[in-house]
Amino acid sequence: MSQNEFASHIGVSFQQIQKFECGSNLVGASRLDMIADAFEVEPGLLLEGLGKSIHRSHDDCDQIQASIACLQIPDGVEQAKTILTISEKSVRQPLLELARTLLSTKRRLK
Numbered sequence: 001m002s003q004n005e006f007a008s009h010i011g012v013s014f015q016q017i018q019k020f021e022c023g024s025n026l027v028g029a030s031r032l033d034m035i036a037d038a039f040e041v042e043p044g045l046l047l048e049g050l051g052k053s054i055h056r057s058h059d060d061c062d063q064i065q066a067s068i069a070c071l072q073i074p075d076g077v078e079q080a081k082t083i084l085t086i087s088e089k090s091v092r093q094p095l096l097e098l099a100r101t102l103l104s105t106k107r108r109l110k
Helices: 003-010 014-022 029-038 043-047 058-072 076-084 089-109
Strands: none
Touching (some): 029 043
8 A cells, every 4th residue: 555545545645644654743543543444453553562652853754755755756666776786885875976966967957
């Protein structure tokens, strides 16, 4: 199930799902029931380990949103898989620098 399908199933926007993920918005009890229904689990299962809650920073949220955006472009998944197969940082780093240079050049040309 995509995030858009999930959002539609529980009656919120895609952006609201991202806010739930980042912890910037809380999930109400009625919405929790809808989430459990979407995943075909009991609501209590979603509450397991609640005492060990994870607090994310704004940087974490920015990284999550950037990752989601990357995977939504047509060849984003292929790009991510390809980069992840390169184990040597000395090889990955120049690719990152090249991408940054291309982006910077594109922005200057606008």
